[in-house]
Amino acid sequence: MTAINAVAAALATAFLTLALTWPLARRLAALGLVDEPNHRSMHTATVPRGGGAGIVVATTAVTIAAVGLGLDGWAIATLGASLGLSAVGFVDDRYNLAATPRLLAQLMVAAVAVLMINDDSLDTMRSWPFLPAAIIATVWVVGCCNAVNFMDGIGAITGLHMVVFGTHLLIVGYDDELVRVPAALAIGSAVGFLYWNSYRNKVFLGDGGAYFIGASFALLVVLSSIRTATPLIAAAPFAVYAADTATAFIRRVVRGEQLNEGHREHVYQRLVLQGRRHLPVAEFTALCSAACGGAAIAVDRGILDVAAGVALVIAVLGLYLSAPHWLPRRIGSE
Secondary structure (H helix, E strand, C coil): CCHHHHHHHHHHHHHHHHHHHHHHHHHHHHCCCEECCCCCCCCCCCEECCCHHHHHHHHHHHHHHHHHCCCCCHHHHHHHHHHHHHHHHHHHHHHCCCHHHHHHHHHHHHHHHHHHHCCHHHCCCCCCCHHHHHHHHHHHHHHHHHHHHHHCCCCCHHHHHHHHHHHHHHHHCCCCHHHHHHHHHHHHHHHHHHHHHHHCCCCCCHHHHHHHHHHHHHHHHHHHHHHCCCHHHHHHHHHHHHHHHHHHHHHHHHHCCCCCCCCCCCHHHHHHHCCECHHHHHHHHHHHHHHHHHHHHHHHCCCCCHHHHHHHHHHHHHHHHCHHHHCCCCCCEC
């Protein structure tokens, strides 16, 4: 599939997401998919939480059409895996699954996805022992789904990160249409979703949307890391999400808190609670993720050596994690 066709597909995804997000969210809200404010929430009113359905439907429709127009059929397989994890999320949105069955369902679907991708035609084995690689990839997919869900707590943060993640994978995986085209579609769907999630402030992504996005990018990183780039290069912009999620988890363990309860320990949440508006905080977080991705691309292109690239990523993570202590509150304040 040519670059021009990929751009056309991305535009189609953007328009479809824009058109479908609000009607689908309203329909799902009537079925009970709403987000009620609680002690973890950054909002104070009931909001439809099925906004991710527009992304899922638009991406699915355009991917199927693209395969019909010549895109490698393996795109349907990776899409199916993302849809499987999205289904777990939508069930959780509706019925509030307990943590253990939810995690088991995620692991089973992710494991099937990883096993499915292990095909000689995809050149996925390389020199890596299959079992350790499969276990790491499965944990990676589940981790990404949950990290995206955990970090989706303020307006625009996930949409902006979809642009960052998609652009990064578009660059490092440009030579592979199985990475290039889905990455372009992710950017397109982000643009359509941001209108409703940021500009209009009408909908939330919901677990179903978050799991779909997390799984899609996780699987694209797996594909990219075995076909066009090294794993750390492909996964670099996820470093901020990983660091924020990990540090919040560690703080809660140290305090002896219940890990399956909502909280406000993430850096972006603390920044908002200090008085900054959602959009500037989301932009700051996305900028840090983009900087990590930029450092990785610079290493991949030979502009920086590995040590310098790693040092730059660590410096960015340090700035982000310490932001509640130094970022001026007047930036984006009410």
